[in-house]
Amino acid sequence: MIHESAYVEDAKIGEGTNIWHFAHVRKGAKIGKNCNIGKDVYIDTNVEMGDNCKIQNFATVYQGVKLGNNVFVGPHVCFTNDMYPRALIWNEEKLEKTLVKDGASIGANSTIVAGITIGKYAMVGAGSVVTKDVPDHGLVFGNPARLKGFVCECGSKLTKKAEKKNLVLLYCSRCKKEVSVDETIYREIEA
Numbered sequence: 001m002i003h004e005s006a007y008v009e010d011a012k013i014g015e016g017t018n019i020w021h022f023a024h025v026r027k028g029a030k031i032g033k034n035c036n037i038g039k040d041v042y043i044d045t046n047v048e049m050g051d052n053c054k055i056q057n058f059a060t061v062y063q064g065v066k067l068g069n070n071v072f073v074g075p076h077v078c079f080t081n082d083m084y085p086r087a088l089i090w091n092e093e094k095l096e097k098t099l100v101k102d103g104a105s106i107g108a109n110s111t112i113v114a115g116i117t118i119g120k121y122a123m124v125g126a127g128s129v130v131t132k133d134v135p136d137h138g139l140v141f142g143n144p145a146r147l148k149g150f151v152c153e154c155g156s157k158l159t160k161k162a163e164k165k166n167l168v169l170l171y172c173s174r175c176k177k178e179v180s181v182d183e184t185i186y187r188e189i190e191a
């Protein structure tokens with residue numbers, strides 16, 4: 001379903017994807033199956049996203065961004081792609097790539113500074129400015145966003161269960177899943 005007010009250029013749109021009021025999808029974008037592209041969303045040239053992604057109202061996803069499957073992008077989230085922007089200087093060589101891996105969520109009104117990777121099932125709190133890579137399952141927030149904990153695939157916070165060699169074993173009390181993270185990464189939340 002593409003709402004009549006949306007403007008979709010020569011882009012690839014997967015089956016079952018809905019594109020809502022006034023959204024603009026640029027040429028060369030690839031959107032997977034069963035995605036939801038909210039009102040006033042902007043999807044730039046050559047942006048790629050997998051299946052089942054939810055892009056909430058007013059989010060702007062710029063060239064150089066790639067989203068995996070099942071990614072949640074909250075309302076008014078702003079991606080960036082040029083670290084040192086100038087009105088009069090732009091070329092594709094300046095473009096910094098950003099990757100958001102499967103299952104990650106980005107809270108409302110966050111800014112994603114260019115050139116980073118947000119790990120699988122990571123969660124970015126509302127209003128964050130993310131300047132560095134976020135590990136898989138990492139919970140980050142603030143400006144600049146710092147690692148504050150870890151979350152399960154289901155979104156609940158993980159608690160520490162045990163330490164094994166260089167790994168910390170984490171546990172979800174809601175769905176009983178276990179996730180292990182590298183000890184050096186885990187220590188960042190204790191710092």
Ligand SMILES: CC(C)(COP(=O)(O)OP(=O)(O)OC[C@H]1O[C@@H](n2cnc3c(N)ncnc32)[C@H](O)[C@@H]1OP(=O)(O)O)[C@@H](O)C(=O)NCCC(=O)NCCS
Nearest residue numbers: 074075106107108123124125126127128140141142148149
């Ligand atoms: C970050 C988040 C997941 C909560 O994480 P949490 O670890 O459970 O955080 P808590 O609620 O226990 O709060 C811990 C501290 O962090 C602060 N905090 C919580 N969320 C924050 C955020 N997004 N930015 C800055 N500080 C935040 C709290 O005020 C609290 O501070 P204090 O210790 O000084 O009192 C949640 O607040 C959030 O931002 N969710 C995203 C909501 C959203 O954008 N949804 C999409 C659209 S519906």
Ligand SMILES: [Zn+2]
Nearest residue numbers: 152154172175
């Ligand atoms: Zn869980």
